[in-house]
Amino acid sequence: MRVLIVDDHPVVVSGCKALLAAEPGAEIFAAGDAETGFAAFCAHQPDVCVLDINLPGLSGFDLAQRILKHDPEAKLVVFSMNDDPAFAARAIQAGARGYIAKNDDPLLFLPALKRVCAGETWLPAELARKMAFARAQSPLSGLSAREVEILRLLAAGDDIGGIADKLGVSAKTIANNCTALKAKLGARSSMDLMRAAIEALRSPH
Known part of the structure; x- marks a missing residue:
């Protein structure tokens, strides 16, 4: 093997x-x-x-x-x-x-x-x-694989431009994804979204 x-x-x-x-x-x-x-x-x-x-x-x-x-x-x-x-x-x-x-x-x-x-x-x-x-209870359950990845990068401290570069898409696309993530996770601001990302992806390694 x-x-x-x-x-x-x-x-x-x-x-x-x-x-x-x-x-x-x-x-x-x-x-x-x-x-x-x-x-x-x-x-x-x-x-x-x-x-x-x-x-x-x-x-x-x-x-x-x-x-x-x-x-x-x-x-x-x-x-x-x-x-x-x-x-x-x-x-x-x-x-x-x-x-x-x-x-x-x-x-x-x-x-x-x-x-x-x-x-x-x-x-x-x-x-x-x-x-x-636990599918219904998890904060990640309604997210796509791309959205989970954006959350991971947000939790790691990347900004929209940095995430766009890493994922090979435009900053506008990432900004739109973040807007959708705010709605899904109940975040009112970018700071709220980052806190939500860190909480959702606790113990990431």
């Missing part, structure tokens, strides 16, 4: 490698950002790619879209500290075949990758249950 891990935290990468070390024939590659992650994917053609969402520069969502455009059959697993069920749902909608929260049982990591490699999907049972019952 060839595994690519894209995460900017060396301790996380080391932990993943340790969890896979006993697997016969496992080949493990690593990258710390989306650009080197995409290059590594093209170079190594891994059986499964493990992506963090919050990467330097382009996000894991952006990397997932780029990889899937290059290879629609790519098997992607999102590995994140955020266990919000709506956030996991967005990852699945973005093309991931599995979602693992970093506070899950480490013993689930290898079985999850094996299942995704076999063409199946993986969600921890508790997260799947939360996704089934």
Whole structure:
């Protein structure tokens, strides 16, 4: 099994490698950002790619879209500290075949990758249950993947111009998205929207 891990935290990468070390024939590659992650994917053609969402520069969502455009059959697993069920749902909608929260049982990591490699999907049972019952309660449940990404960038401190540059769209488009987000999240001002973004995306790594 060839595994690519894209995460900017060396301790996380080391932990993943340790969890896979006993697997016969496992080949493990690593990258710390989306650009080197995409290059590594093209170079190594891994059986499964493990992506963090919050990467330097382009996000894991952006990397997932780029990889899937290059290879629609790519098997992607999102590995994140955020266990919000709506956030996991967005990852699945973005093309991931599995979602693992970093506070899950480490013993689930290898079985999850094996299942995704076999063409199946993986969600921890508790997260799947939360996704089934908490859709209406989550502040992210009514948002598109693009809107969730804009919230992530707002919470990280980016302004409209910076978000537009990162997402490759016009500032006017982002401003319109922010207006829609204010209505959806009940924010009356840009500052309210930023506070809402930070609250909605608490524990983002």
